[in-house]
Amino acid sequence: MSGKKGRVFLRGITSETYGLREFRRSQLDAPRVRDDSVVVDDAKVAHSGDSEKSRTWWRIGPGDDPFLTQSLQVHFVELPPQSSNHGHGHQNEAAFYILEGKGYEIHDDQRYEWEKDDLVIVHTDSVHRHFNPYDETARCLIFKAKSMWMYLGLIQQGRSGPVENEERFGPREDWSQVWTPDVEKRRKVVKSSDTTWETTPLGRVRRLSGPGDDVRTFSVDAFVLDIPAGSRSGKRWHMADEVLYVRSGSGYSLHWEVEAEIAEKYYARIANEPTRHEFKAGDTLYVPHNTVAQHFSADGEPLVMISAQNRLFKQLGYDNVTYLENAPEYDEATGGAHARS
Template identity: 45%
Template structure:
């Protein structure tokens, strides 16, 4: 603990309570899960898993030092997905975590409190409602200067994919290769961070862009193509559903993970199977499955699913959701809408009438 404090950048930080993560786990951690089968088609394994796995998770964060921060990762006993790793980070009053770095990026959405990042020696302030980027190969730690209130963030990161691709360097400040005499003196890390990348903002403030009506409903993008935030592998958005209303009904290939911030309601999921003949044909389930959710729950929408979301509460339902952006690069960027959100159709009709 004392050794870690000496690595801080200022006298202010040496007075902080430092949460040091252990280097070892009680049992082996599964970073990437094997995909195996005795047959070429994996459809049966997929169907069995989807029929057996609950798609709503009730989170239990707690309110102390030993918070239950885990949500979804590949090593779960009930395996859902390894496209994203989803978890909470809590920073206790006047606290920070220990300095570390990893090759995978991480997207933070600040749920409560305020604080700042130290990224490669630079400070980036954040507050509730902001989206924060931890870029690839970034040495960082998270700080909470509030002496009375903790800060809580939702972390969405494509860590399993990064590790599957061999981007496995991660460690605490002070790590060096063994057998120092075998290596040249250290030099700049030149195989990442393309020209101009350092100029892209690391914090996307809550007030930076407005919510807008679209086919899926009332949403605000916080990470994705065109969003000025230094995030490459994760798309994320906020969604508000008015009381008594519903989202659009859409079909897309990426799976999705959403934290319910406020309200209650349910999802309808129409699973999609494939029929392979002269080309791929979709076979959409005649009947959907229904998944009830409330504030604090996490919804998992599997890959290749038609989804529609309903608000059954008296107030606005608020959610934050994320998916892995690599699907877009692989050719699965298209979204098909069977039905638009009713308010969007009303706004379009109004716009047409005014022309």
């Protein structure tokens, strides 16, 4: 739990009653917008990535107080010019969105180049290190579902080095034997130039990763949302919680709480009035589980947001999205068709 000494990798849920209404209420009452003043973890305890020059700081994680979520963690990595971090490995994946600069990765002794607005995947069981050999600072936004791996017992991680008590173990074997077949053929770097903008019920979207594509992630679905100045996104309802990073622009988000009425079956009861959450460039916006949300751009400048969700929800049977209202640009493009799925 968050009150214990050390880094929290996985948070527990404890209650003296069967219902967990108080736990959900505390999550819903926590502030959903966080800015650069919020550093919930400065990577000084139980981390292995930073070098003397590189810097890592966390915005959202399982040890937070107030607590938002552990289905998706958010942190930043900054590499000054002519620098790198320490190489290390962990079983969980990570998805890096490049906010500034360019550089390259060494993953399992292979090199992968990246630049601004690319998405870079650190795959499962990867030994990796980040490099910036250029004269401009590189800054990355990282989404990962680390707690999910921890819950499943996939906790082997650390710096490169010899096996402890090596005499107890046999010769090296190829670890990739237990991976999904042909997973190495999937893309590790999603180049901005290889993606396209689509007009969807949510609005203008550039998809980065999602089910059924050839990107080497099984845990994070991500896209970029571009809302014209003074406009709004679609109003959508889905079960997965979501983190959005405000790349540029400003505005606000309306959230309608969804209550479960447990009668002869589950019924959804959507709040009559929403809560309002103001944000600006550089902020992260959290949308809780089972929430109806709609985002609004301020006048004068388009709003660009980077969205991420944990894909596990789709595997658990929550793979649908209901649109209660389409983005106006979508209705214009489709002649005013109104979709609810």
